[in-house]
Amino acid sequence: MTVSSLSAQYINTDSLIMLPGYRDPLTLHEYNSNIESEMLEEFTKENFRTAERISLLGFMLSQFEIPSDGKVISRFGIRSRRMHTGTDIKMNKGDTIYAAFYGTVTRSKYYYGYGNMVALDHGNNIETSYSHLSAFLVELGENVEKGQPVGLAGSTGRATTSHLHFEIREENKPYDPELVYDFANGKVREEIRNITHLAQLLPESSPVHVANNSSAQVIPNSYIVKNGDSLWKISRNFRTSVNTLCMLNNLSENSVLRVGMVLKLQ
Numbered sequence: 276m277t278v279s280s281l282s283a284q285y286i287n288t289d290s291l292i293m294l295p296g297y298r299d300p301l302t303l304h305e306y307n308s309n310i311e312s313e314m315l316e317e318f319t320k321e322n323f324r325t326a327e328r329i330s331l332l333g334f335m336l337s338q339f340e341i342p343s344d345g346k347v348i349s350r351f352g353i354r355s356r357r358m359h360t361g362t363d364i365k366m367n368k369g370d371t372i373y374a375a376f377y378g379t380v381t382r383s384k385y386y387y388g389y390g391n392m393v394a395l396d397h398g399n400n401i402e403t404s405y406s407h408l409s410a411f412l413v414e415l416g417e418n419v420e421k422g423q424p425v426g427l428a429g430s431t432g433r434a435t436t437s438h439l440h441f442e443i444r445e446e447n448k449p450y451d452p453e454l455v456y457d458f459a460n461g462k463v464r465e466e467i468r469n470i471t472h473l474a475q476l477l478p479e480s481s482p483v484h485v486a487n488n489s490s491a492q493v494i495p496n497s498y499i500v501k502n503g504d505s506l507w508k509i510s511r512n513f514r515t516s517v518n519t520l521c522m523l524n525n526l527s528e529n530s531v532l533r534v535g536m537v538l539k540l541q
């Protein structure tokens with residue numbers, strides 16, 4: 276990541292913040308002196324200095340892991356006129372589901388529709404949940420480690436096949452987990468490092484759910500790559516797909532984009 280993409284992301288080091296693993300809010304300054312804490316071993320002094328220049332939320336999310344390996348079988352969004360508030364990942368019954376990050380168990384019981392659900396509070400108003408489980412491996416109130424097994428996959432609740440229904444919420448509002456995760460590659464997206472709120476990951480263009488009419492966004496023929504762009508981000512902004520961009524521009528999914536490069540959009 277380059278310095279210029281970080282320039283607008285300073286945060287106040289005197290503000291009190293909530294961090295997983297700490298009972299009380301603390302300042303970044305206090306946090307820095309607690310950095311040796313075993314629970315936060317990934318937050319080394321060196322990368323913490325970077326964290327001070329970017330958002331703490333983005334930094335926290337950049338350390339998330341995928342809850343389980345598997346293919347996305349149903350995406351976030353409107354499905355049969357209902358809002359689908361998470362991502363469905365194909366699982367076999369009994370597959371282990373892992374905590375995305377350090378957190379505290381805020382739910383561990385059966386809910387209508389969701390079936391057996393575990394929810395984790397990660398601090399900074401971020402919560403993840405794991406539903407349709409066949410078994411619970413954690414209890415309400417328990418503190419969990421990143422990557423700790425929280426349950427076994429199943430099809431409890433409203434589910435026709437074994438799968439994980441995975442949600443990410445900020446202040447209880449669900450966001451598309453695919454904004455945060457690249458499930459196909461089993462990791463979080465680079466873009467999240469810069470954010471202070473999940474809403475910043477939503478496409479910048481006019482609302483996606485507006486019906487097709489004369490006010491629909493006009494897609495330009497080409498686009499000049501800016502700092503911080505990725506094929507994924509550009510494809511979302513112009514409502515095309517990474518595959519289409521690759522095909523039009525003779526790129527592969529992992530090609531490096533140079534700033535100033537001109538991409539054909541159609």
Ligand SMILES: [Zn+2]
Nearest residue numbers: 361362363440
């Ligand atoms: Zn689902």
